[in-house]
Amino acid sequence: MLNIVILGTGNLAKHFYSAFSKADNVDVVQVVGRNQKELQRFSKHSNISNDFDNITDADVYLIAVKDDAITEVSNYLANKKGIVVHTSGATDLNAIKSKNRGVFYPLQTFTKGKTVDFGSIPICIEAEEKNSLETLRNLAKSISKNVHHIDSEQRKKLHLAAVFVNNFTNYLYSVGEELCLEEGLSFDLLKPLILETAEKVWTMSPKEAQTGPARRNDIKSMESHLKLLNKKEHITLYKLLSQAIKQDHEEEL
Amino acid sequence: MLNIVILGTGNLAKHFYSAFSKADNVDVVQVVGRNQKELQRFSKHSNISNDFDNITDADVYLIAVKDDAITEVSNYLANKKGIVVHTSGATDLNAIKSKNRGVFYPLQTFTKGKTVDFGSIPICIEAEEKNSLETLRNLAKSISKNVHHIDSEQRKKLHLAAVFVNNFTNYLYSVGEELCLEEGLSFDLLKPLILETAEKVWTMSPKEAQTGPARRNDIKSMESHLKLLNKKEHITLYKLLSQAIKQDHEEEL
Numbered sequence: 001m002l003n004i005v006i007l008g009t010g011n012l013a014k015h016f017y018s019a020f021s022k023a024d025n026v027d028v029v030q031v032v033g034r035n036q037k038e039l040q041r042f043s044k045h046s047n048i049s050n051d052f053d054n055i056t057d058a059d060v061y062l063i064a065v066k067d068d069a070i071t072e073v074s075n076y077l078a079n080k081k082g083i084v085v086h087t088s089g090a091t092d093l094n095a096i097k098s099k100n101r102g103v104f105y106p107l108q109t110f111t112k113g114k115t116v117d118f119g120s121i122p123i124c125i126e127a128e129e130k131n132s133l134e135t136l137r138n139l140a141k142s143i144s145k146n147v148h149h150i151d152s153e154q155r156k157k158l159h160l161a162a163v164f165v166n167n168f169t170n171y172l173y174s175v176g177e178e179l180c181l182e183e184g185l186s187f188d189l190l191k192p193l194i195l196e197t198a199e200k201v202w203t204m205s206p207k208e209a210q211t212g213p214a215r216r217n218d219i220k221s222m223e224s225h226l227k228l229l230n231k232k233e234h235i236t237l238y239k240l241l242s243q244a245i246k247q248d249h250e251e252e253l
Numbered sequence: 254m255l256n257i258v259i260l261g262t263g264n265l266a267k268h269f270y271s272a273f274s275k276a277d278n279v280d281v282v283q284v285v286g287r288n289q290k291e292l293q294r295f296s297k298h299s300n301i302s303n304d305f306d307n308i309t310d311a312d313v314y315l316i317a318v319k320d321d322a323i324t325e326v327s328n329y330l331a332n333k334k335g336i337v338v339h340t341s342g343a344t345d346l347n348a349i350k351s352k353n354r355g356v357f358y359p360l361q362t363f364t365k366g367k368t369v370d371f372g373s374i375p376i377c378i379e380a381e382e383k384n385s386l387e388t389l390r391n392l393a394k395s396i397s398k399n400v401h402h403i404d405s406e407q408r409k410k411l412h413l414a415a416v417f418v419n420n421f422t423n424y425l426y427s428v429g430e431e432l433c434l435e436e437g438l439s440f441d442l443l444k445p446l447i448l449e450t451a452e453k454v455w456t457m458s459p460k461e462a463q464t465g466p467a468r469r470n471d472i473k474s475m476e477s478h479l480k481l482l483n484k485k486e487h488i489t490l491y492k493l494l495s496q497a498i499k500q501d502h503e504e505e506l
Contacts, residue, residue, distance in 0.1 A: 067474070090474055107442055109449055109464065114456060116449065122442045146445075154436045158443075160478045161432035164425045165443050166450045167465030168494045172417045172425070174459035174501065179414035183407045189360055189375045190411075190418050191454055192399075196362055196369065197419045198451035201444055203367060206427035211362065212420030221320070221343055225413045233497045240493060241421045244486045248427065 002026050002139055005056055005082075006042070007073050008064035009033035012087060014041065015110045016064060019118040021045045023142035030056040052076040060085060060139055062104060063096070070095045083132045089159030093126055093152050102127030102136050105155060106144075109166050118143045124150040124158065175234060182230075207248065214242035215249050255279050255392055258309055258335075259295070260326050261317035262286035265340060267294065268363045269317060272371040274298045276395035283309040305329040313338060313392055315357060316349070323348045336385045342412030346379055346405050355380035355389050358408060359397075362419050371396045377403040377411065428487060435483075460501065467495035468502050 002025060006013050009031065020026045021044075031042035032049050039048045047056065055061070055076060063073050063086045070086045074096040077084045084098040089105050096102075103126040108116060123140040125147060127133040133149065140147040150158065173194060177187040200209050213221035222242055229235045257273065259266050259281060266284070273279045274297075284295035285302050292301045300309065308314070308329060316326050316339045323339045327349040330337045337351040342358050349355075356379040361369060376393040378400060380386040386402065393400040403411065426447060430440040453462050466474035475495055482488045 090477065108446055109453070111453060111456070111462070114453070120445050122445065124442075148442065150438070154438055156477070157432055157436045157481055158438060160481050161429040161443055162446055163465055163478060163491075164432070165429040165447050167463070167467065167498070168490075169422045169425050169447075169450055170453075170459050170463055171494055171498050171501075172422050173454055174463065176414040176418040177459055179410055179417070183410045185403070185407055185411060187454075187458075189377075189401065190414055192373050192375065193361055193415055194418050194422070194451050194454055197422055198447050200362070200364060200367070200423075201426055201440075201447055203364070205440075206423050206430055209364070210420070210423055210427065212416055214420065224343065224409070225416060228410055228413050233493075233500065237421075237493060237497065238416075240486075240490060241424055244490065245420070245424050247486065248424075 002060060002135070002142070003029045003058040004060045004062055004139070005030045005032060005058040006046075006062045006064060007032045007052075007055075009035050009038035009042065010064065010066075011110050011112050012106075013064040015116065015118075016062060016087075016106075017042055017046070018115070019143040026139065026142050029058055055080070058082050059135060060104075062087060067091050071097060074098055074101075083127065083135060085127075085136065089124075089155060089162060092156075093128070100129060100132055102132055103152070103155065104136055104140065105150075105159075107158065107162060120144070120146055122146045122148055124148050124155055126151055126155065175237070178231075210245060210249065212245070214245035215252075217246055255313065255388070255395070256282045256311040257313045257315055257392065258283045258285060258311040259299075259315045259317060260285045260305075260308075262288050262291035262295065263317065263319075264363050264365050265359075266317040268369065268371075269315060269340070269359075270295055270299070271368070272396040279392065279395045282311055308333070311335045312388060313357075315340060320344050324350060327351055327354075336380065336388060338380075338389065342377075342408060342415065345409075346381070353382060353385055355385055356405070356408065357389055357393065358403075358412075360411065360415060373397070373399055375399045375401055377401050377408055379404055379408065428490070431484075463498060463502065465498070467498035468505075470499055 020028050028046045030047045033039050042048050059082050061077050061084045067088050083100050083102050084096050085102040085104040087104050105124040107122040121144050123144045125136040176190050180187045273281050281299045283300045286292050295301050312335050314330050314337045320341050336353050336355050337349050338355040338357040340357050358377040360375040376397045378389040429443050433440045
């Protein structure tokens, strides 16, 4: 049995709590956070506390707070024997000041109120000590089949890649929504296309799957598209993305 | 029973053929195309022909060829009584020279060899004559529950929106893949995130769902991301997209 303490009461903390509470070999012995109201949501399976100076002993301390608060929270755990891990994609391992430290980064977007199936979420683990890495692997395996040992440099690059396929992609969806609304059309019309485009990554590489006027260097279509755009930033974006796609497929033209 | 002729033997023609062959009230009486080898694939349920001067009479002629060949193909159908429709998102209705003309545009990306469930694909129909519109509606309903009457201007905007959420999004996936490969990481790591990001459009508006350093105006994170990028076009794209997201959410900061 692995005893863990979760530090933080936000969105990610809730998703972890819900997943670990169902895991057979894990006991969430305590949840620590400042927000008394949010803390109540963790009281069903765990002891809850807002006193960072009296944290229960555990095998793993999971820091699930905002990136810039990681170091501060880890300072309260400086004398603990257990492994202190943060859960951030963009933060270095050494943001944690404890000796026995690591990273436990779930590569997924977590939406408030929307349950996710942790089973297939990649969990990227890192630790300096071999035994600690094994403990983190066991902890990760208790909730996911998709566990990877990834170092800080790789993780930062992965987090950057995630910004492209998640944050930036979502922005393109919002442009699509805006264009629909301009014509009095429902955004629902685009949803099956959005899903199919995402599902396609499972069957072929995105570079191979690329279609559209830019890939064909179909100048006539691109010019008529540009005429339909009203916002300056949409025009710049259209040109830049088309240029990038064209460049990536130049050898085929 | 609606009798239809499909003109073209490409990817879209194949997907239509497969869907209409299963529909109860539709008979694909003929498939016409130049490519004799590809034509053979349509011989199971239909008469096939490469003679554009002897096209069988039908209720609807479905032109599923490249955009710039639509007018040429429609010229062979100038004297037909049935409705001549093209299936292109970007092409005007009047690219067809017949009197009884229309559009039958499925808003989806069709991949060679990957079956799609037509049942939920939006089919955007347009016709000048009321009776023709009704016929197209019945034809569309035979394969999809998602049928919309959309005029040429709306359709062009929709096609443009589709470029953003499909072509451009797919390009962002390919950037994600490239960044993974640079670090010796598998692109598989990003796939659950890609799918979850797409699925989220069903539960909330993309503008509302927007997350990431740009939305929070987290300058420190954005600067470290930019340092990790090597390609000039990725840097420009990162800056532009971050700027656009920031601008869209300025009032919250």
